[in-house]
Amino acid sequence: MVYVRYNDLWFRIIVPVLVAHFIVMYGEEISLFEAVLTQIYYVAMTGSILIAFLLISFVRWVYLKLDRKFDWRAKPLERAALQVLLGWVAPGLLAFLLAYVYFAIRGLRILKTYYLRFDYPIILVLLLLLNLYYLAYYFFAQMKIAERAVANTPVVTTESDDLPQQSFMVNQGVKSIPVPIVDIAYFFREGDYNFLRTFSGDDYTVIQPLDELEQLFPEKDFFRANRQMLVSRKACKHFENLPYNKLELVTEPKYKIPIVISQKKSRSFREWIDGNNSVK
Known part of the structure; x- marks a missing residue:
């Protein structure tokens, strides 16, 4: 940050x-x-x-x-x-x-x-x-x-607007590194900083707040699970029902604490994930 x-x-x-x-x-x-x-x-x-x-x-x-x-x-x-x-x-x-x-x-x-x-x-x-x-x-x-x-640090595209051809610029020390969006598992907030985690488990700091990232990425591909997490559809492994109509989302790679989706967001999450056969 x-x-x-x-x-x-x-x-x-x-x-x-x-x-x-x-x-x-x-x-x-x-x-x-x-x-x-x-x-x-x-x-x-x-x-x-x-x-x-x-x-x-x-x-x-x-x-x-x-x-x-x-x-x-x-x-x-x-x-x-x-x-x-x-x-x-x-x-x-x-x-x-x-x-x-x-x-x-x-x-x-x-x-x-x-x-x-x-x-x-x-x-x-x-x-x-x-x-x-x-x-x-x-x-x-x-x-x-x-x-x-x-x-x-924009989301840049090549000749096509298809998601697999897009990259997101992140910083690692003094270096700027393009990370393909298809490799992004989720963004998360920890303490005072925001991070990007890839499917391979690599973490990078990002300077944008999660609210801005939520607007930056396609809604069909990324979901704001809670205040600390913006998750890619491909990272969703499965979810479990919790009391009071809440949900617990399990991702791959795993996050160190449970990802709880509130009652208010649970319906929109189900609608968002609907049609993905790998998530039940």
Whole structure:
């Protein structure tokens, strides 16, 4: 899987300056020209810029970590809950602690200032907007990654559109390898990565998500058994009935855990596989 890197260093440099100036000048009755002539303006700006940069960097770090374990598309509910907790609540507490240290260095008690009344609510709103920025960045970057994946690793055909003459490009180290579609047993997801397994048992990593692969391959030849598996018709050895109208699919080559087809998908699977005498 290709992860978003959030290459926005200039954003993390420029935005803290703008936010710091806004926070420092918010509620002040003097003009900008008067403020820049005072020493306290630069002291406040320095502290505010540092705090803003640390908070933005922290939220970015949270996104990088959560993307690897709780991808938005794979685990949306868990990700949303963790994002609120780690991407908004935690930075909110961190902002208060950093401000506490800043005021303590200046010999002030934060509870005796107007920070909690005026500045802190604004900071919480800005942290929320920061999370929305990285959320938009994530989906935009994923869209670009998908576009490049389709352009760089397409399903290519030779002179005919028949399935036996098609290949799918996979990566192995620095090499790109064409795998004939007739050799593909199934695609599966394991941890944070997607793999292709051939009938000979060879595994290759693929960068496309299973949803995209499902759209890429002919519906008559590949079936989305569940969230972790896209299986070729030829790989289906047999299936067994489970309680609650579920099915357990057995493939060749075998998969290490049972392939369970849900009640919702069992009927469509039976219709899809109907007519294949090797599967009962």
